[in-house]
Amino acid sequence: MPRFLSVHTxxxxxxxxxxxxxIATMGQNDAVVRGYRSFHSLxxxxxxxxxxxxxxxxxxxFCQRMGLPVxxxxQLELEGHVGVIRPAPEQ
Known part of the structure; x- marks a missing residue:
């Protein structure tokens, strides 16, 4: 499944x-959207x-249902981790 980056203020x-x-728990249990990773500064x-x-x-x-402003x-095309860049998953 494609990955997306969302930004919230x-x-x-x-x-x-x-x-x-x-919200994170709902993102793991939603039928359509699945949370992968998040970073927060409350x-x-x-x-x-x-x-x-x-x-x-x-x-x-999903964010509207959660009351989370967007x-x-x-949509992500590439992912990087500790200097290694690879295509983002699409399936």
């Missing part, structure tokens, strides 16, 4: 670690999330 302190955990009001979904619109729909969603 919100007022600092608006989301608690417990609420983020709840103090600065920023989340960057990598998710798997059949298409970009599914990410927007700045942008981008």
């Amino acid at each position: 919100f007022p600092p302190g608006e989301f608690t670690p417990a609420r983020i955990e709840e 103090a600065e009001g920023q989340i960057v999330w990598i998710l798997e979904a059949p298409h970009k619109e599914a990410i927007y729909d 700045d942008a969603v981008t």
